[in-house]
Amino acid sequence: MNKNTIKRAKKYSHLSLQEREEIAICLENRMKRYEIALLLGRSTSTISREIRRNSPVFSFVRYRASTAQLRTEERKKNSHKRQRIPNRKLKRFICNNLKKGYSPEIIAFLVTEKNSRWKTNHETIYQWIYKERQDLIPFLVRGHKKRRKRGTAKQKRCPKVPNRIMIEKRPMDVNLRSRIGDWEADTIISRQSKVAVMVLVNRKARFTILRKLDGKDAYSMHKAIVQSLISYPQRKRLSITYDNGTENTLHELTNKKLGSDSYFCNPYHSWERGTVENIIGIVRWFYSKKTDWKHVTQWDLNKVSRFINNRPMKCLGNKTPYQVFVALAA
16 A cells, blocks of 8 residues: 555644634635635634634624634633532532531541542632632631731730749640640730620630620739639649730739639740630631620620530541540549
């Protein structure tokens, strides 16, 4: 058989911008599609497909080569993208649990528990929310559209708290969370409110106590902490870690009442009390920074604390703070 008689298949190539410009000119001159195909050395079906896919939606708008090229490039770019979460039922499951206040880490765990065929992880959920479902950002604990860089906060004067023991001298048992009696304390304040909310979080179990304060003063804070912890046995109130706010100046009196020790983090080092800061972030999901705490009752705060204490946490092996606190108290 003569090799010259064998028809070799032509290597296909996409239309170029120059060819699309020729198509636009030919259409302006009312040339037929088969005539355009002959002029460009292309098949008629290629020309027909190009005009059908890249022509404007409105019939009175003419075919434009530049617009057609942009559409083609966009389709090519999107064709290589894999859907982050392709399953519709999984998307519904994620949405429902986000609205319940669950974090992507918890949802990723619940996904594997519910259906072994569903595959996802917390990072995929975060990417899906920020790229495709930005309407769900407010349901995240840290629902920031833009993240502020470290070091941009305004410097403030550090108030003096008498007889502080700094966090560097805190026992290793407290640092390692090896016992149940260690707590972190903070207050949630608002410029619009003369009252505040005390937050106490157990370092090991993440068990949370919220109590409304009569004011932002030190005595109100001391009174709230004592009332919250005095009913627990001594082994469950061994130490409290504070920040350097003036509301903590009566820490020695609190220690005398509870038989506890007090430790203070370094100024502007809020991550040294990361547990209570994280819980405050969850409380902010219910009450914004502009909340007037005068109109929030203790019953409302108890409802929020029950939600937090019955919410699974990844750091607890997806158990709830209440489950861990009760188990360790036994």
